[in-house]
Amino acid sequence: MTLFCKGATYERISKADEGDEDGVIRQGEDTSELAARREIPIDSRRFRDNDKSATHGKHRPDYERLMAAVRRDEVDVIIVYMLGRLWRNRRERAEGIETLRKHGVSVLCVKGPELDLTTASGRLLAGLLGEVDTFEVEQMSEREQREMRQRVERGAVPTGPRCFGYTADGAEVIDAEAAEVRKMHEALAAGATLSGIASEMNKRGILNRNGRPWTHNAVRFLLLNERYAALRDYHGTTYPGTWPAIISEDVWRQAVAILTDDSRKTSPGPARKWLLSGIARCGVCDDGTTVTSAQRGPKSSAKTGPDRLYKCRGPVKHLARNAEPMDQLIASTEPGEPLGIVLRIIEQYGSQLLVDEERPDMDELMAKAGTLRARLKNMTDAFADDDDSDALEFKAAVRRVKARLADVEEKMTHPARAAVLGDLVGSDDAVAAWDALPLDRKRAVVDMLMTITIYPAGPGRRAFDPRSVKVEPKILGHGVAE
Structure with a gap:
């Protein structure tokens, strides 16, 4: 004869594909079988969270309902597949153990021992098993973080949703979309607002990566995304990537400077x-x-x-x-x-x-520009007066001087x-x-x-x-x- 008369089952799986409940269904079958074998009545006290990670603190509505039932003394034993399905972080485990102790609730595991949390030995065993679970999760997290850092350091293409301007795998540029990305950066640098850029894109029928109209925030996210400059930020450090860049690093940094300027109004609103x-x-x-x-x-x-x-x-x-x-x-x-x-x-x-009148070397640059312009004029006059001049040599010399002049004017x-x-x-x-x-x-x-x-x-x-x-x-x- 069982000692428990108010049993409850709890199932949880951290990751599940959309619409896939097979994992929690299997857990439910196993917990129900254990309850039947121990002759523990469950009635309607079945609780289930699908695709809810306890490690990362996701809201678990059915877990909260379960603990509320415990506090109302409606449960005297909780049946789980394994203890790690009930708690996976220290804070939640400590609070849960204390609540179950106060209300005289035990825990039965399909894969694990029976834990009487009204006794010191039961709470010790629950704590030790929980620490093992936490250790495994933290160790797995460290491995994943190290793997991620290695991928970033090697310049690997980021995974995740498709980025506007790139193919789904992120390795190739979609030329038409890339041209729009460049236009958006040029417009921002030229004084356009985020709402104005979004409005212009929508007016021309250019949709975002999800096939939807652009919004103020979507444009802002795109312009701040270092991926377009073939860069990747990881824990505050920027690493170069191996995928093709759509814009230069200077253009991206200019966009960041504009959008993070405290004097700029960045909140969404009517243009x-x-x-x-x-x-x-x-x-x-x-x-x-x-x-x-x-x-x-x-x-x-x-x-x-x-x-x-x-x-x-x-x-x-x-x-x-x-x-x-x-x-x-x-x-x-x-x-x-x-x-x-x-x-x-x-x-x-x-x-x-x-x-740029504030450049400290502006006088020097202006003098150089004047000299080069005078040289071009003298070369043109000399060529016009010399019937034996070589036209190809003249054109080559003019191109060189013009290139130097363009460089000086760009600095000015x-x-x-x-x-x-x-x-x-x-x-x-x-x-x-x-x-x-x-x-x-x-x-x-x-x-x-x-x-x-x-x-x-x-x-x-x-x-x-x-x-x-x-x-x-x-x-x-x-x-x-x-």
Whole structure:
């Protein structure tokens, strides 16, 4: 005759393929057989956690229900396949043993002894067996970590879900996706927002690796992923990989620097809708407080809809100005109308905008560039005046000088300015290039080139006065029309 009258069974398996319950089913058959052999009634007290690792602290709902039943004195013996299925970490084991001691609950193992946890010897044996289980798990974990570190040190391709831009095994590049990865990094460097990049990808019908539209966080994760530079981070150390890189390490590190900049807003949210939102300042606050955009309720007309406003963001709303004439002042490309200040700066100063004036060797670089340009001119003049000159030799010499000049000019260039302004400065048609930019890129250009301060228009309805908007260049020391 059995001494137990309130038995319960518990089964758990740590790893199981999706939908595969064969492991816990086998455990259940064995625990049920032991209960029948010992004539222990189980009734409905069966508890089962499938694919729940006790080692890594995963939530085990049925284990918690089992221990709740123990505390209600509804169980006097727990039947498990082996003790390691019940506890696999020290904290949980110590708490479990103490709970079972208080409520006089024993443990029966299909593969193992009977443990009377109301006795010191039973608790000692449970602790010793549990320590053996913990030792085996920790030793296996150490082996896996050492194997992982060896794979990383050897530059092996990472395992896991497919990475956008690579094949499923991670060893080869998918050219079309890789081109999109490069575009995303270029857009970020040029001032695009994460939401803007995601919106542009979705607009062109480019889906992520799961065939879904891009989100702010998905773009951020991709841009921060060192795998695209054929690198791998392991416990704070970066190792080179053997798979093909899609971007250079410098490009990846630039993306990390941009996205981890404390001054950058990184939280997901709606993208800015207007050119000067969050850029222009309130001239009354005069403390760097930016203005934001809004919409007036009543419609100005059936065609135009509600007027857009730039409003002071401070607690006291010092101003609410019609946004349209201000946007035109800064960025107009309307035929027959004066060009906006942005385009006038681009056309007037061109490549000068890219020069990094803060380089300590800038004077030396400018002198070298001047010398090389003069040399090119002299070579061209000499070739034109000498009928016996060898054209091939002339072209080869010109290529060498031009290559040296390009190297010097690259050193003179401010990387951030080149990323944001390069499309405009290097274009034969700056107006067309500006019109082709998405809004977040235009905003980055405006923010890099100038500080804009908006002042109240004055009482009553009046025509827009450009003098109520102050524009101060950030890059050039030259005056710019206000």
